Amino acid sequence: ANFYFRIGSYCVLCVVFSAVACVVCVLCHGGRTVRNMSIIKRFVRIFKYFYGIQFETYGEEKLHDDKPCVIISNHQSILDMMGLMEVLPRNCIQIAKRELFYMGPVGLIMYLGGVIFINRKRTSAAMSAMEEVGNTLVQENLKVWIYPEGTRNESYDLLPFKKGAFYLAVQAQVPVIPVVYSSFSSFYHPEKKIFTSGKIKVEVLDPIKTEGLTVTDIPKLLETCHSVMRETFFRLSNKPNENGTNGPTSQPMQ
Ligand SMILES: CCCCCC/C=C/CCCCCCCCCC(=O)SCCNC(=O)CCNC(=O)[C@H](O)C(C)(C)COP(=O)(O)OP(=O)(O)OC[C@H]1O[C@@H](n2cnc3c(N)ncnc32)[C@H](O)[C@@H]1OP(=O)(O)O
Ligand SMILES: CCCCCCCC/C=C\CCCCCCCC(=O)OC[C@@H](O)COP(=O)(O)O
Secondary structure, three states, X not given: OHHHHHHHHHHHHHHHHHHHHHHHXXXXXXXXXXXXXXXXXXXXXXHHHHHOEEEEEEOHHHHOOOOXXXXXXXXXXXXXXXXXXXXXXXXXXXXXEHHHHHOOHHHHHHHHOOOEEEOOOOXXXXXXXXXXXXXXXXXXXXXXXXXXXXXXXXXXXXXXXXXXXXXXXXXXXXXXXXXXXXOOOOOEEOOOOEEOOEEEEEEEXXXXXXXXXXXXXXXXXXXXXXXXXXXXXXXXXXXXXXOOOOOOOOOOOO
């Protein structure tokens, strides 16, 4: 019962906070702009206190370079929104599945924040939407946050990556910055109806340059990102990987 109450309250908070945030965003900025993300961020960062979720971030300063880039991160559940807002840099929009747009105030606030909605079932439409982002990324000095797994994944591993984030980065010739969240499975497990309090480690990895890369380099770029993120995921989640090592590399943020 506690699981359903906590998940239910999370959704209710999303709806209520979205509705309030929509009013604040329209009053402050008048309409759809990435600047609304800083307002949304303030609202969403309150959620962690309701659920006793703590974040331990490493390397967050790597996201503060005021330059365009593609940020990719692993995606475990709707709780990821808290982790996203914990480290979201300025001028950063997200790519989201179109279904979220139809979720009442949640969809509206995402629209107001500049979120790009894609239809995962229509690859060509999704690709052209992302291509459009690639065309404006540099002149609008935008960052874009993409979940390359393309869906929530509660397995104790990373799914294979979709290619769209890498096409976008190579097209815009901007760096890819991987962000890895440790596994939620110690405190959040839908099958076992577990949703208690817990700590999430977040590590921002070094930017991976794409200058000079072309479409033919995308499989290798994808593989490089996938393996470094997978190794980090195992390390942050204390899951012994192939050579059994674990433990964070950089110092926690002060
Ligand atoms: C105030 C309180 C509010 C509280 C609530 C509201 C809060 C709001 C705040 C904001 C919160 C936002 C949170 C957002 C979270 C949303 C999470 C999601 O919705 S995740 C799901 C959506 N995201 C994605 O799917 C992104 C990853 N997917 C991709 O990038 C895919 O590549 C694609 C969707 C572009 C295409 O899909 P698909 O065909 O399945 O994938 P591929 O295998 O990658 O590609 C197939 C072939 O097409 C080629 N390809 C891919 N992209 C391109 C391209 N751009 N140009 C040319 N060709 C491309 C690719 O090479 C493949 O070809 P192949 O021959 O097989 O190699
Ligand atoms: C007054 C009208 C109310 C309308 C109903 C709104 C009810 C839904 C409320 C909140 C839902 C939580 C959405 C929070 C946004 C989190 C974004 C997210 O992380 O979702 C991604 C996830 O989905 C991916 O879906 P798939 O696993 O790919 O599939």
